[in-house]
Amino acid sequence: MLQYWTAILTEATIFGVLALGIDMIWGWAGDFDLSAYAYFALGVYMTIIMTVGKAKAPVEYVLGWHLPYLLAVPIAVAVVVAFASIIGAIALRNLRDVYFSITTLGAVWAIYYGVENFTPLFNGYNGVFGLFDPLGGKLSYNAYHYFFFAFCLLVLFLVYLVVQRLSRSPFGRMVRAVRDDERAASVYGRNVFWAKYRTYLVGAGLAGLSGGLFAAYIGAFNPLDWRPTEIFVLYAAILVGGRGNPRGVVLGSFIVYVGFVEMTRYIPSPAARPELGPALRQILIGLLIILMLKFRPSGLLPERLGTDGTSARRSWRTWFTRAKFLPDPRRDDVVAEPLPRVET
Amino acid sequence: MTTALLEIEGLSKSFGGVVAVNDCSMTIHEGSVVGLIGPNGAGKSSVIDLVSGFEQPTSGRVRFAGVDVVGKRPDQISRLGMIRTFQTPREWRDLSVIDNVRVGRSDLESESLWRSFTSARRLRRQEEIDTAELRELMEHYRLDDVRNARAVGLSGGQKRLLEFARIAAAKPRLTILDEPMGGVNPVLGERIGEAIRELKNAGSTVVVVEHNLPFIEKTCDEVVVMDLGTVIAQGRFDELRDNKRVVDAYLGNDDE
Numbered sequence: 001m002l003q004y005w006t007a008i009l010t011e012a013t014i015f016g017v018l019a020l021g022i023d024m025i026w027g028w029a030g031d032f033d034l035s036a037y038a039y040f041a042l043g044v045y046m047t048i049i050m051t052v053g054k055a056k057a058p059v060e061y062v063l064g065w066h067l068p069y070l071l072a073v074p075i076a077v078a079v080v081v082a083f084a085s086i087i088g089a090i091a092l093r094n095l096r097d098v099y100f101s102i103t104t105l106g107a108v109w110a111i112y113y114g115v116e117n118f119t120p121l122f123n124g125y126n127g128v129f130g131l132f133d134p135l136g137g138k139l140s141y142n143a144y145h146y147f148f149f150a151f152c153l154l155v156l157f158l159v160y161l162v163v164q165r166l167s168r169s170p171f172g173r174m175v176r177a178v179r180d181d182e183r184a185a186s187v188y189g190r191n192v193f194w195a196k197y198r199t200y201l202v203g204a205g206l207a208g209l210s211g212g213l214f215a216a217y218i219g220a221f222n223p224l225d226w227r228p229t230e231i232f233v234l235y236a237a238i239l240v241g242g243r244g245n246p247r248g249v250v251l252g253s254f255i256v257y258v259g260f261v262e263m264t265r266y267i268p269s270p271a272a273r274p275e276l277g278p279a280l281r282q283i284l285i286g287l288l289i290i291l292m293l294k295f296r297p298s299g300l301l302p303e304r305l306g307t308d309g310t311s312a313r314r315s316w317r318t319w320f321t322r323a324k325f326l327p328d329p330r331r332d333d334v335v336a337e338p339l340p341r342v343e344t
Numbered sequence: 345m346t347t348a349l350l351e352i353e354g355l356s357k358s359f360g361g362v363v364a365v366n367d368c369s370m371t372i373h374e375g376s377v378v379g380l381i382g383p384n385g386a387g388k389s390s391v392i393d394l395v396s397g398f399e400q401p402t403s404g405r406v407r408f409a410g411v412d413v414v415g416k417r418p419d420q421i422s423r424l425g426m427i428r429t430f431q432t433p434r435e436w437r438d439l440s441v442i443d444n445v446r447v448g449r450s451d452l453e454s455e456s457l458w459r460s461f462t463s464a465r466r467l468r469r470q471e472e473i474d475t476a477e478l479r480e481l482m483e484h485y486r487l488d489d490v491r492n493a494r495a496v497g498l499s500g501g502q503k504r505l506l507e508f509a510r511i512a513a514a515k516p517r518l519t520i521l522d523e524p525m526g527g528v529n530p531v532l533g534e535r536i537g538e539a540i541r542e543l544k545n546a547g548s549t550v551v552v553v554e555h556n557l558p559f560i561e562k563t564c565d566e567v568v569v570m571d572l573g574t575v576i577a578q579g580r581f582d583e584l585r586d587n588k589r590v591v592d593a594y595l596g597n598d599d600e
Contacts, residue, residue, distance in 0.1 A: 162461065165460075165461060165464045166457070166460055166461060168464075168468075169455075169460035169461070169464050169467060170450050170454045170455045170460055170467060170471075171455050171456070171457055171460035171461075172460070173439065173443055173446065173447060173450075174447060174450075174455045176436070176438065176439060177436040177439060177443075177444075177447045179438075180435075180436035180437045180438050180439060181434045181435070181436055181437070183398070183418075183430065183434060184430075184434035184435070184436065185419075185436075185447075186417070186418040186419040186422065187396070187418060187422055187427055187428055187429075187434075188422060188427065188447060188448055188510075188514060189419050189422040189423040189452060190419055190452075190455075191417070191419045192419070198457050202457070244438075303438065305439075305440040305443070305492065305493075305494060306439065306440050306442065306443035306446065307440055307442065307491075307492040308442050308475045308478070308479060308491060308492060
């Protein structure tokens with residue numbers, strides 16, 4: 001049982017890194033990107049083919065190096081970012097909203113079918129595999145999995161620190177201003193494309209990094225493992241946790257991956273209808289998205305507002321205002337008659 | 345004679361067959377408050393879009409602060425020291441009110457990805473120092489009580505004031521206001537007139553596009569009148585009151 005929990009928590013941790021990347025692109029910059037799963041997959045493929053050595057017929061793939069894992073992952077991330085820089089340059093230059101999404105959707109399916117059908121690249125439909133153990137068998141099978149979980153947790157924690165730091169920095173604020181109103185942002189001297197593009201590349205890099213972790217976790221990867229529609233599970237995680245709030249996104253990934261994806265495995269399927277369980281799981285995730293949007297659209301931990309550090313004081317004022325003990329500061333006549341300031 | 349901050353020469357713009365701006369020329373001098381008036385469809389907003397880089401002219405020249413700005417992006421023009429507004433207030437809706445002003449104020453270098461990561465602590469300390477100044481600004485524009493709230497929840501009037509607070513924080517050389525009095529009550533109107541004078545005192549040149557002529561008369565040093573895509577008169581408001589072309593443009597001409 002412990003191994004089972006370790007396995008699903010490892011998976012949730014890896015997808016937490018991916019969700020943090022997607023949240024930068026969608027939560028901060030407002031671009032509903034659908035190609036992030038391709039960056040994740042590319043990260044997995046690149047990490048595997050750079051670590052497991054030459055392909056043996058009939059398996060075929062490019063490179064086939066024997067690099068140490070900790071070197072392969074940064075290279076994989078670099079390749080992913082280089083790749084995203086092309087798709088991002090096309091999709092972000094002039095396209096926004098649904099047009100941006102359609103372009104990235106086109107990109108991800110083109111990559112998907114390209115990888116599936118062009119066998120020399122990543123062995124096509126059958127995928128790449130190789131049992132690799134970054135530690136070279138120094139630990140027992142179980143100990144290795146506990147260790148790897150701890151490693152993933154450490155990576156998630158470091159990524160969270162970086163993302164949180166950026167989120168609260170002038171950069172994070174500027175990207176959100178661009179999200180809320182591009183024209184106003186450009187009036188204040190912000191290069192809209194450059195702001196979105198940088199965020200996109202960092203987000204794609206995190207997707208590549210999570211792919212690098214997933215490669216070591218799963219050890220084999222083929223197109224069945226990365227149907228591009230799976231990205232909606234990640235969007236569900238971001239919505240549940242709190243779009244634009246790194247802490248919320250991590251929380252959401254654990255809730256959705258541990259609570260929903262894994263727990264719903266136990267939904268029994270009658271023998272005559274084996275597809276019922278998986279289908280019910282999709283329905284439950286859809287239901288989760290709908291309920292969240294209805295009752296708590298900004299997530300469990302909403303995006304943090306940048307304040308002047310006195311928000312605690314504001315909260316009781318807000319309460320009194322709602323209870324109509326104080327005039328509503330949002331009314332227009334506050335301009336003519338300012339509220340008395342309350343000093344604490 | 346003060347120096348010319350904005351020079352427009354022979355500016356034209358057509359959208360398909362429609363000529364929106366036709367051989368328009370004007371000069372805005374540093375330190376003045378200029379009203380840009382004219383009937384609906386005179387091309388006032390088109391001129392602003394051309395000057396601020398949101399549209400590209402068919403022909404003509406625009407020089408701002410000695411730099412030829414035709415062909416530049418809006419953000420490049422803005423970095424030369426020009427800020428414009430739009431007919432409706434454009435606040436960053438999911439940022440807090442104080443963050444809206446912070447973005448207006450902050451220097452672009454601190455927003456580099458690298459510096460935001462490596463000098464995060466130093467930048468935050470700097471912001472804490474700046475916050476005192478921003479709170480004064482908030483108080484001045486009567487946004488003090490809502491400064492930590494999401495900007496989307498502000499009333500229409502407060503959004504107008506937020507726009508002014510943001511401009512005041514950015515300290516531009518030229519401010520172009522596109523109908524700042526749209527949908528504003530008379531009390532707030534007074535405050536906006538005051539805000540424009542304050543911008544001038546802070547060293548900004550101001551161009552105001554407005555239909556409210558009493559407001560223009562009270563606020564502006566000089567008036568530019570446009571009709572049919574070109575400038576038909578420029579001068580002090582009381583001089584233009586009797587100008588036949590101006591009167592014709594507003595009231596229609598029986599001779600035609």
